[in-house]
Amino acid sequence: MKGLRGHPKQMSRSTLLRYTSKIVLVGGAYYVAAILGLRLALIERNVTPLWPPTGIAVVAFIIFGWRVWPGVALAAFAVNMPISTNGLAAAATATGNTLAPIVAALLLVRVGFRKEIDRLQDALAIVFLGALLSMLISASVGAGTLVLSGAIPASKFPAAWAVWWTGDAMGVLVVAPFLLGLFQRPWSGSLRERTEAGVLLLLVATVSVLVMNTDLRLMFLVIPFLGWTAWRFQQRGAAPAALLAAGIASWAAAHGLGPFQQGTLLEKMITLQAFNATVAFSSLFFAALVTERTRAREALERAAAELEDRVGRRTADLSTANARLKHEIAERHDADRKLRQREGQLAEVQQQAQVGNWEWVIPEDRVSWSDEMYRIHGHLPKAFPLTFEKAVEQVEEEDAARIRANVQAALGRGRDHDLPPSEYRIVRADGAERVLLGKARLSVGSDGQPLRMIGTVKDITESKKAEREHRIAETLQRSLLPDRLPEIPGVMLAARYLPATSDIEVGGDWYDVVQLPNGTVGLAIGDVAGHGLRAASTMGQLRMALRAYALEEESPSQVVSRVRHLVRLLVPDIVTMIYLTFDPESGTLRFANAGHPPPLLVGWKGETSYLEGGLGPPLGATTHLGQDIEVAAHVDAGSTLLLFTDGLVERRGTSIRDGLTRLKTLAADRGEDLEALCDHLLGSMVTSQVSDDIALLALRQVPLAAEPLLLRLPAEPHVLAPLRHTVRRWLREIDADPRVADDVLIACGEACANAIQHAYGAKDGLFEVNLVLSDGTVEVTIRDLGSWRPSSGSGRAERRGGLGQRLMRELMDSVDVNSGPGGTVVRMRRSLQVGADRERTRAR
Amino acid sequence: MNELARVESEQHGSLCLVRVYGEIDMSNDREVLTAIEGAVARKTVRLVVDLTHTTYLDSAGLALLLRLAERIQARQQRLSVVVPVDSPVRRAFELTGLPSVIDLESRSEDAMNQTRPGYSNDQV
Numbered sequence: 001m002k003g004l005r006g007h008p009k010q011m012s013r014s015t016l017l018r019y020t021s022k023i024v025l026v027g028g029a030y031y032v033a034a035i036l037g038l039r040l041a042l043i044e045r046n047v048t049p050l051w052p053p054t055g056i057a058v059v060a061f062i063i064f065g066w067r068v069w070p071g072v073a074l075a076a077f078a079v080n081m082p083i084s085t086n087g088l089a090a091a092a093t094a095t096g097n098t099l100a101p102i103v104a105a106l107l108l109v110r111v112g113f114r115k116e117i118d119r120l121q122d123a124l125a126i127v128f129l130g131a132l133l134s135m136l137i138s139a140s141v142g143a144g145t146l147v148l149s150g151a152i153p154a155s156k157f158p159a160a161w162a163v164w165w166t167g168d169a170m171g172v173l174v175v176a177p178f179l180l181g182l183f184q185r186p187w188s189g190s191l192r193e194r195t196e197a198g199v200l201l202l203l204v205a206t207v208s209v210l211v212m213n214t215d216l217r218l219m220f221l222v223i224p225f226l227g228w229t230a231w232r233f234q235q236r237g238a239a240p241a242a243l244l245a246a247g248i249a250s251w252a253a254a255h256g257l258g259p260f261q262q263g264t265l266l267e268k269m270i271t272l273q274a275f276n277a278t279v280a281f282s283s284l285f286f287a288a289l290v291t292e293r294t295r296a297r298e299a300l301e302r303a304a305a306e307l308e309d310r311v312g313r314r315t316a317d318l319s320t321a322n323a324r325l326k327h328e329i330a331e332r333h334d335a336d337r338k339l340r341q342r343e344g345q346l347a348e349v350q351q352q353a354q355v356g357n358w359e360w361v362i363p364e365d366r367v368s369w370s371d372e373m374y375r376i377h378g379h380l381p382k383a384f385p386l387t388f389e390k391a392v393e394q395v396e397e398e399d400a401a402r403i404r405a406n407v408q409a410a411l412g413r414g415r416d417h418d419l420p421p422s423e424y425r426i427v428r429a430d431g432a433e434r435v436l437l438g439k440a441r442l443s444v445g446s447d448g449q450p451l452r453m454i455g456t457v458k459d460i461t462e463s464k465k466a467e468r469e470h471r472i473a474e475t476l477q478r479s480l481l482p483d484r485l486p487e488i489p490g491v492m493l494a495a496r497y498l499p500a501t502s503d504i505e506v507g508g509d510w511y512d513v514v515q516l517p518n519g520t521v522g523l524a525i526g527d528v529a530g531h532g533l534r535a536a537s538t539m540g541q542l543r544m545a546l547r548a549y550a551l552e553e554e555s556p557s558q559v560v561s562r563v564r565h566l567v568r569l570l571v572p573d574i575v576t577m578i579y580l581t582f583d584p585e586s587g588t589l590r591f592a593n594a595g596h597p598p599p600l601l602v603g604w605k606g607e608t609s610y611l612e613g614g615l616g617p618p619l620g621a622t623t624h625l626g627q628d629i630e631v632a633a634h635v636d637a638g639s640t641l642l643l644f645t646d647g648l649v650e651r652r653g654t655s656i657r658d659g660l661t662r663l664k665t666l667a668a669d670r671g672e673d674l675e676a677l678c679d680h681l682l683g684s685m686v687t688s689q690v691s692d693d694i695a696l697l698a699l700r701q702v703p704l705a706a707e708p709l710l711l712r713l714p715a716e717p718h719v720l721a722p723l724r725h726t727v728r729r730w731l732r733e734i735d736a737d738p739r740v741a742d743d744v745l746i747a748c749g750e751a752c753a754n755a756i757q758h759a760y761g762a763k764d765g766l767f768e769v770n771l772v773l774s775d776g777t778v779e780v781t782i783r784d785l786g787s788w789r790p791s792s793g794s795g796r797a798e799r800r801g802g803l804g805q806r807l808m809r810e811l812m813d814s815v816d817v818n819s820g821p822g823g824t825v826v827r828m829r830r831s832l833q834v835g836a837d838r839e840r841t842r843a844r
Numbered sequence: 845m846n847e848l849a850r851v852e853s854e855q856h857g858s859l860c861l862v863r864v865y866g867e868i869d870m871s872n873d874r875e876v877l878t879a880i881e882g883a884v885a886r887k888t889v890r891l892v893v894d895l896t897h898t899t900y901l902d903s904a905g906l907a908l909l910l911r912l913a914e915r916i917q918a919r920q921q922r923l924s925v926v927v928p929v930d931s932p933v934r935r936a937f938e939l940t941g942l943p944s945v946i947d948l949e950s951r952s953e954d955a956m957n958q959t960r961p962g963y964s965n966d967q968v
Binding site for chain 2: 750753
């Protein structure tokens with residue numbers, strides 16, 4: 001009897017007591033219910049349409065297990081004994097009555113019957129297995145015993161069997177649910193619900209009693225109330241209600257009340273059983289359905305809630321995951337962006353620097369280029385895949401051959417190394433020629449096999465061009481600066497030109513010294529704004545124009561005005577300059593300044609002053625065409641004049657005024673040697689780097705007569721005028737009387753003219769002029785290195801020569817001419833005495 | 845002009861006055877001669893060369909004047925040269941005996957006022 005609680009093998013005393021009391025309780029209940037049930041008997045006294053003990057027995061077996069069978073069996077026997085024909089029949093009937101509930105309980109437990117009967121399957125189980133099927137046993141045994149014991153004739157067997165079966169089944173259906181309900185947890189309904197339940201039960205009872213006590217067939221009126229009760233309270237309400245209704249109906253049938261007044265026994269029986277079955281089925285199924293529905297709804301709600309909860313949790317999880325994912329995406333994006341940015345920056349840097357890089361995977365002959373490499377070669381980036389040959393396609397034939405040879409040599413060396421940098425030319429598809437500088441490095445494998453070569457290529461076209469331009473400009477500038485300064489006796493000249501080191505461009509600074517036909521010296525210094533070839537060429541043009549104007553115009557302001565006009569018309573640049581003329585004989589300086597730093601005059605005692613007069617605006621700065629002004633100054637013997645461009649006094653971070661002050665201080669310590677002074681000034685003023693070009697021109701007036709005058713001059717007519725200036729000055733410095741000076745000047749001039757005219761003919765050559773003061777007598781010696789040739793015979797030269805000879809002899813005290821293969825020497829003497837004194841001396 | 849010598853001229857009817865500023869030597873004698881001859885109009889009867897502002901003149905200048913005198917005379921014109929007494933140029937003239945072939949005046953006014961050929965009175 002698996003499924004029902006089995007008989008314990010050993011029972012304790014208390015357990016035995018409990019067992020016994022259960023048997024007594026079950027037996028007692030069975031017996032009482034049987035007595036009550038018999039009151040409802042329709043046939044004889046032992047066949048009742050509603051047999052409650054069966055329900056009690058089923059419930060007892062379900063609750064306590066099959067071991068309480070003695071209670072049932074004894075009670076059944078006790079009930080049947082008085083109504084059976086003999087003890088054997090009573091025992092047989094009792095056996096049937098015991099066996100049927102046991103089988104019912106067994107089957108119900110077997111199919112998982114729940115005592116709450118809250119599922120449709122529970123209702124079906126109790127109806128079909130617990131009641132209809134199981135009760136076949138008791139009905140068959142009971143009815144058979146009645147026939148066999150002779151209590152009823154065999155012809156009444158079917159009727160007896162049917163009443164027995166339905167009575168037992170109804171006993172189960174009506175009583176069992178009610179009893180099972182009693183064994184459940186106490187009902188926790190509210191007062192209002194309890195009241196409602198009470199009222200409903202009362203209604204069911206009232207309606208049942210009413211319909212049973214009327215002749216009208218209104219038994220069906222009970223059904224709605226049962227349904228209501230089942231709907232409101234399920235089995236808790238339905239079971240008692242059904243018990244009430246069925247009990248009342250059975251009672252009515254037994255007493256022949258209302259609907260049961262007429263008709264045969266069978267008809268009454270059918271009516272009653274149909275009613276009871278309807279009541280039992282309806283309440284059972286309806287309650288079970290409602291419970292199930294409610295539970296389903298609750299389960300659904302719970303599931304929904306759980307689902308909602310789960311969805312909520314899942315949503316939270318998802319949103320967390322989503323947030324994490326978003327964060328990761330953002331990080332990835334950021335990293336991506338940074339990478340792209342860095343790539344972009346690299347590309348940009350390459351583009352700006354015009355540097356590309358490449359890699360050559362040698363075993364596969366696969367070359368990859370950076371974007372800039374493509375641009376350098378005049379292609380769109382990543383325009384095509386490359387091989388080595390494709391990569392050098394644009395390289396000019398000669399250079400390509402050299403590159404191939406270099407690469408072949410490198411591949412054969414079998415070790416990692418850098419290839420020598422190589423400069424080469426390419427011709428782009430559009431014909432543009434570029435100059436590139438390539439660098440490369442070879443990597444080899446462990447076996448010395450070449451693996452790959454990486455390298456960079458820089459487009460140096462522009463810098464090559466700039467370098468070339470720079471060279472041209474520098475050459476141009478150098479060629480435009482005087483390669484040597486004129487030699488002017490009594491005047492020291494020194495010049496410096498320092499190109500900017502920090503800038504690859506040459507500047508437009510220049511200086512010039514012009515020996516003017518009237519014996520004065522023109523000095524110019526200037527600065528064309530800007531650098532490079534243009535500034536240099538502008539400078540060249542201005543220098544030539546200035547020379548031309550200097551020869552034409554006597555006045556420096558006129559010269560500057562004309563240059564200003566020229567600049568306004570032809571030159572797009574701003575130019576500053578100073579032009580000055582210096583008369584060595586008198587020491588007079590006249591100058592005009594177009595926006596240039598002022599010249600610095602340093603006296604022989606070291607006193608310094610800037611010559612700030614004569615200042616006009618820079619050339620090209622304004623359309624001002626007013627007259628340039630001109631001022632004069634005097635340069636004493638021993639004084640130094642410094643002309644310079646702003647590069648000398650301008651420094652980054654200091655004002656030009658500081659520079660001027662510093663120059664003044666430095667120049668005060670002027671020293672003996674003008675060249676040394678220039679070096680000293682440049683060395684002190686210019687620190688590490690020359691940021692701008694510097695031109696410096698220095699002039700110093702030195703005493704002539706301190707020693708004999710010795711000049712070596714080219715044998716050309718134009719040297720005569722400057723020579724006269726020098727001789728005049730020398731004579732003045734030795735305090736010769738003006739009349740004596742005039743005589744010596746003419747005689748000297750004649751001797752020099754002869755040397756120029758005769759000594760070299762058309763050839764270039766030098767001659768020497770030597771003036772010595774000795775014992776109050778001036779001795780003039782003119783020496784040439786040519787052969788004294790007879791005059792060419794032209795009338796003019798002949799006449800001049802004759803006049804000259806005569807003048808020399810008349811003007812001087814003595815004239816000696818010695819001609820030899822090495823040249824001719826003319827030696828002349830003249831006393832400084834004048835008038836009668838001189839006549840006396842001559843006479844001696 | 846920033847030249848060694850500069851020539852200016854004035855025409856007074858048939859008289860042409862030429863002033864030479866600066867210095868004359870073998871480097872510019874031809875230019876000066878050309879300039880003087882260029883200044884003489886065709887109608888000129890008398891040419892006065894004023895050397896008052898000439899600061900230097902040597903054999904080349906003297907030869908120039910002799911040549912000028914020859915050309916002027918060949919054209920039936922007369923030449924007078926003005927050299928102040930205290931001029932450094934004057935001694936060269938006198939020492940070479942040029943006054944014997946060229947009219948020499950001390951002042952330009954005297955030379956211009958002369959109506960007939962001959963030496964001026966202030967001749968040394």
